[in-house]
Amino acid sequence: MDMQSLAEPLNEVHEEVDEAPPSDDNKNALDAHRNHDREDKSVPGGTVPKLNGLSKAAESEVYDWFAGDPYVPCAGCSRTPFQAHFYDKYRSNHKLFYVCQDIGAWSLGSKVIMKDRPFEADNIEADNMRFFKLNTTIPVPTVFHDWKEEDGRYILLQEKIEGLPLQEVWNDLTLEDHERIAKQAARHIFELRSVTSDKLQNAKGAGCRNNGLVPKSTGLVGPSASDDEL
Structure with a gap:
């Protein structure tokens, strides 16, 4: 799998997006959205314009759909909730399922996981x-x-492995x-321990970061062939 093959389906979806409003009943809401973008974009915390002229059903639909400010762009796709609801036919199956500080993990359909994080010299996953x-x-998992x-x-x-997190099903499993599962995990750990090196190095032959071994280290340590060299 190459990057071009991943991008082609996205390009096809982009070309099919119809930017026309879904109905005349929401015309004033769309106009309010355009005016907000034009007039209030530079105002932090700008207020949402009142959606005058909508039927009660349409107005209820607007505010029920928007849990927060409908003009705040999504951190993941940069589209506002308003745009997603009224402009786009496209509905993504890419889901952000894990966030820790500035690290995110996305499920790209049912086959691929994308991990997005700051680059560091010891990104060796x-x-x-x-x-x-x-x-x-x-x-x-296979790394694509x-x-x-x-x-x-x-x-x-990387490849998305089928299955459920153990923590979600552990209480429903039998003692057997x-x-x-414990024996299976032990076999994997035993096999991991059998893979050794004659140097302190990572899987690619470069140094390692180990703040427990070298507390004052600010970078990678090694590769080192002996205690004296370390």
């Missing part, structure tokens, strides 16, 4: 997955592509299931 997929029998953006972000595209 993709290297680790590639290494263990080649050198062990542990089920590891990873790269650094010009703005300093790091993007990783618990024992079977």
Whole structure:
């Protein structure tokens, strides 16, 4: 899978989007949206214009749909709720399912996961997955592509593994299931421990960050072949 093949379906969807309003009943609401964009864009916390001229049913639809300010762009797609509701036929199946500070993980359909985070020298998740997929029998997601953006972000595209998080189903499993899963995890850990190196290095042969081993380290440590070298 290459980036062009991923982008082609998105281009096709973009070309099919119809920017026409869905109905005459919402014309005044759309005009209010345009006026808000033109007049209040530079005003922090600008107020939402009153949606005059709508039928009660249409006005109720507007405010029921918008949980907050309908003119605040989505952090993920940059579209406002107003635009998404009244302009777009397109409904994305890309879902943001995990956020921690400035790190996000997206489900791209049913087959691909995208991880978006700041680039750091020790971003070795993709290297680790590639290494263990080649050198062990542990089920590891396939890495499709990873790269650094010009703005300093790091993007990783990987296979989405079918199944449910263990924490969501653990209480519904039997004791026999618990024992079977524990033994499976132990086998994977044992196999991980069998993969060793004669140097302190990561899976790609570069240094490691280990604040427990070298508390004052501000970068990568190693590769080191001995305690003295470390």
